[in-house]
Each structure stands twice: as C-alpha cells, then as structure tokens.
Amino acid sequence: MSTSREYVEELLAKADIRINGDRAWDMQVHDETVFDQALSRGNLGLGESYMARLWDAESLDQFFFQLLRSGIQDEVNPARLIFHSLKSRVFNLQSKSKAWEVGQHHYDMGNDLYQSMLDERMVYTCGYWEKAKDVDEAQRHKLELCCKKLGLKPGMRVLDIGCGWGSFMQYAAENYGVECVGVTISKEQVALGKERCKGLPVEFRLQDYRELDEQFDRVISLGMFEHVGQKNYDDYMDVALRCTKEDGLFLLHTIGKNVSDTAADPWISKYIFPNGEIPSISQIGTALEEKFVCEDLHNFGADYDKTLMAWFENFDKAWPSIKSQFDDEFYRMWKYYLLSCAGAFRARDIQLWQWVLSPKGRVGGYLRPQL
Template sequence: MADAASRLRSVAEQVLGVPLPVRLRAWDGSQAGPPDAPAIVIRNRRALRYMLFKPGELGLARAWVAGDLDIEGDLYGALAHMSGLIWERGEDSRTLAQALRDPEVRAAVRELLRLAGPPLPPAPPREEMRRRGHLHTRRSDKQAISHHYDVGNDFYEMVLGPSMVYSCAYWEDGGTLETAQRDKLELVCRKLGLSPGQRLLDVGCGWGSMAIHAAREHGVSVVGVTLSQEQAVYARKRVADEGLTDRVEIRVQDYRDVRDGPYDAISSIGMAEHVGAAKYLEYARDLYALLKPGGRLLNHQIARRPQRDEEAYHVDRFIDAYVFPDGELAPVGTTVTQLERAGFEVRDVESIREHYALTLRRWVANLEADWARAVRLTTPGRARVWRLYMAASALAFERNRIGVNQVLAVRTPESGGSGLPLRARTWNP
C-alpha cells in the first residue's frame, strides 16, 4: 500500500470540501501536506475503521484513545487547525450526508474503505462509558460521576497540583496555579459573605478544598457532598489533617437527598454541568429550599454559546463518551432564567472565561511533565483522554466557544432586603 498518506489526504479533502491544513503521516511511513505544519499520525488501518464506523467526533475519539491516532509536534497548533474542520465549521457548511451526494466524494469514501482493510467494526476502547438505564436518575448520576472522578486520587494530584481543585482558577499576571486556586476559593467565600458561625453547604465538594478553605479562613461549619467514594475518603483525610473535623463533614450523598437545611450559604463549583437540562429547574429549586431567607448561592458553571437552532444542539460525543458522561452545557442566560424561575434573585454574574484557558494549560503541562507516571496510575487510554480533553477545552475557552460564569443568587426574603451592600463588588481578594 504505497503512499497511504497522499491517498488519505486526497480522501479527506474530497469529503471535507476544503484543503487539509495539517500534515498526515501514515503507518507505511509516507507523509503528505505542509512540511512545517503539525502532523496527524495514523498509526494503523484500525484508525480508519474507527472513523468509518462512527464518522465524526466519536470515531476520531475512539482512534485517539486507542492510540491509533496521534499528533506529532505542537498539540495546540494541531487542534487549532483541526477545530475549524471538526468543531467550528459554520452552520452553512455541508454535512456528511450532503457531501455524499457528490459522486467524487462517494468515490473518495470507496477509496477509504479500501485503505481501511477488513470491514469489521473495532471494539470501542475500554475507557468508553457504557450507559445503563435513564439519564440523571440517582443511580445513573452516581455511575457517571464515578466514571470521571474515581480514576485515582494520585492521578488527580499529579494533574491538579497540591490544591486539588478541579475547576477554573482565578489568575493574576505571573501567579502560580496554587495561588490562583486559593484566590478562586477566597473569591467564592467573599461573594457568599461567609462569617464565623454560619453553615455552608458545598454541593459537589470534590476533594474538600472549598470546605477546608471556608472553615479554616472564615470560621463556618461546612457540609460537603459528593457522589464519589474516592473523593470522600481523600477529603475526610485532608479535613482530619487540618484539624477541622469539628467543623467540616464530608458525605457521600446526592444533593437531592440533603434534608438538614436551612443553610446560610451554598457553593456549587463546577457541579451544575452534571445536572442536565431536564433536571436543572429541580436542582435550582432544591438548593433554594435548602437556604434560609437571605441566604446566598454561588453557582460556578461552564456555559456554551447559544445556538441559532437550540433544538439542533447536541453534546460533544467525545466528552459524553469519555469525560463527562451525561453532562450538558447551557447558555448563561438559560441558567440565570432557571435560577430565577426557582425563586432566586440573581444579583451578580461574572465571566471568568480566560481564566479557565490558563488553568487548563497548566493542567496539561502537569500531565505532560510526568506522562509515564500518568499512564502507570491510570491507563494509556485514560491519560490520552485527559490530554486531549484539557487541551481542546483550553482552545475552546480561548476562542469563546464556551465560557465559565460565577452567578451569585439570593433567596431574598419577603421584606425585599437582599443583605448585600449597596456597592457589592468589593469582594475580589
């Protein structure tokens, strides 16, 4: 099979309808494309079969996770080139079905079939989530959370650093990841107006960083809930090491089962993305019911851009299968509307989109710096999932494909007093 790279490049350009902006290197050693461009490496013909049997994002993801598809050179540069073809094509771009009406495209696909070898669908990599039952039941949510978070605390320590905070940091020029994560936790505490003696509920408490910071720095009592057993074990040890067991309780519990309100404040940091559009109003109402009158909610959540046709929106299939199963992103306006429908008064919305791009690039750097250990701690496929997901997400934040917002909302009492000062934005640490 001579010069597979040139043949693949021709096929790709026929199907896409545009020149391929990257170099291809195939399993036979052949190369095609700009010599100074990042290279997409097709290690074997199984990569083609993945893409043929699941065209689009999922086929590419399976080939990547299996190690059959790789990037040589600048990872971010290659993803930036490819994002225009895969994720950021205009709404007027032709679909695969439209492309297949072209006789030349059909001929190109037949050529791809010849290149791919035996017409047998390869099994998905074992890192892919296998779904059972309905979405966003207590059982399915626990399975989804376990898939993402019960990967191993040592792996997360390596990627996240000592802060063990798995959400967007809050940066200053020249700051470190640890400082930026501490500043984010402090920003949340200030927005919530925490003071000694108050009760805080931390929904989706992760490895306990927010709970520990709030108790240690602001003197509050904290209940943190998570669906991950591994997170809970780790968080409880951290709480004990800090000498805060009298003020911090970590539970393995669904937020829908919390019954010991009212709380003075609720923090939900990077958790609401798991809730799902169909359940979001229920989520907002549950948190509203857990707050005392005058209590505050800080909802820190990734948002997507609104679509021209919202009914045509679908989740990213790579992320859904390998990263955040059953997760859904909503535009920030939708989130604000749902919080208000639940009874909240939304008092402040702050976008910190660029901060997440900086955070993700630091996590990728941590992962790449100790790659061999990352593979030992998880699997080669899992490490590849995290590298691609975090690098592609960094670009998505930089290009304003997605954002992240902190929404401060109040359960305003009947008297109408929100409890916030007239000039409320004095909370930046």
C-alpha cells in the first residue's frame, strides 16, 4: 500500500508537477503532513497548509494552472467534504439573515487594502483586456462596454445590484448623464462610495437586494450573483424583473462554473467569501425561464487571469505600507486567494459571463456593441 506522499506524487505527476522539483510550478514541501491534509480535506487542507508555511511554489498561479488543467482534482473526493456539499444543498446559506456575513467578513476588512490592490476606479470585478495595456485601462474598457451593452442615454435611471464602491455608477453618471441607485451590504463600501461620487446623481443604499421594488430603465449587477446561492436564483431574477421596465435591459456579470453538480470551494468559503456559490450556465438558464429573454451571452473568463495577476502585483507592491493592519498569515491567505483563482481561470476551470437580458425580447433583435 502506497504512502500519502507516494499517492500524491503519483497524482501530481499527471499534472507535470514534481515534489521539491526545480521548476517554478513545482511543489516545495516543508512538512510532509501536507499530503494527509490535502487528501483528507481537499483544497481546504491544501490552503490551510500553505497559510501555515507547510509548502510553497515559486509560481503559485502556474501550480494551480497545471493542477486544474490536468483534472486530477476530480480523482480526490475526500469524505469530509461531503458535509460541505450537503450543507450548501440543504440549507439556504444566502438567506436574508446570512447574506450580510460576506459584507462584514470580506468587503468591510478596510478600504486601504482594496484601494492599494484595485485599479484607480476601484472595480472589483474582471477587466476587459482585448485592447488594454494595464488594469486601469482594462477596467475602464469593461465599464464602457457595459454602458454600451445597456444602451445608456442621458436621463435614464439605472439600478446597480451589488454596487461595490460605485465604480460603474460613477463612470455611467460622468460619461452618459444617467442617474444611478446602488445597493450593497457593505458599510465600508457605502462610506467610501459616497465620498467618491460626491456631486453626482448617484444614491447608495445599505440594503439587501430582495427589498428592492421600483422600476428602472436599466439594471446591472457586476460580480454580485456569486453571493446569491442556488436556493435564491429564482427570487433574484424576480427582483431583477420587477425592477426592469418592460422595454429595459438587465446586464448580469458573473463568474460561472462548467458543471452544475459541484459544491462551493471550502477554502474560499471559509477564508474569503462566506456562503459564496458559483452558478453554472444551466442554473442561470433555468432561473431565467418565463422571466427574461437572453439577448446576448459573452464569455471573457480568460481575462480574469490577467486581472487577478494585476491585483496580486498591486497588493504585493503595497504590502509594506499596509502590513501593519494585518499579519503574515493574512499575506499568504490573500496571495493564495488571488493566485489560485488566476490559475483556475487560466485553466478555464471557471468562466466569466456577461448576460444581456430583456423582459420580453427586443423587437428587431439585439446587436452586441464593440469598443
């Protein structure tokens, strides 16, 4: 019978990863308990072992690219993870009472971290890199593309579900002359967002999306659907529908997974996004039925790799000036988060979709605009 190390070594060989090898993506093991941790608890064990300095990889993003592209993760199905999977299916982890947890845990950690990591507009979603040279330009192009897809015109009233620090609302108000209302569950985002959007026709509300009940010419949601949870997809689409005028448009921007029958990543759920859940294309499609017509579906998931790498570069560069607020374990946790996700998008294990939806279908059709 092979040891845990031998079994892991055999698995990693299928991904062209060597233990204590000399390539950037090879796994440097400092404590052999990491093998049992990874086999018994999957990515939760692997991530916690990394945070505890039990192993390293010179290029963590490339390590995860090799790992996920090979598909070997499907060969490890730890029994301990079954409870995590069942929990997300049985319980509503994104109910009204639990929905505020991610705001407190993640988005309210302090604006200094996000100001140092993100672009100048503080866009915390995937940039659009087709013609961009850096993350500032990629995010500006993404915001412009969203405005064009929605066909914004002066005087329109726009709802932003999960508005963050108001980057889209600020851009749309400044460049398209629209009025915006944004909802978020983060007190820190509201405070800084109001400051950044001072003097603009932009309103921030600290509010759960389920409480919305008024109509807008256009509705947008950038990177918030990942916090909704499959038990609430129908309710979410009901809210979006009742808030979108009959001749309006709704743009849904969300990370997506390739297979429906998978649970949320336990390490990400514990340390980064509590109760988060990535939807599949069929889950979104089912939630849309009898509510919206899909006018356009655009996948630019590979662009999230570049976005995350840019965020890590900014974070790493700014660490000396912000580390007094955190500790070394936080640095390794945040590095693991950003670079493991970059590797996952590079491997095309997860996607980024923009859906343009209309309540009844656009007469004459819809043509995706170009930058």
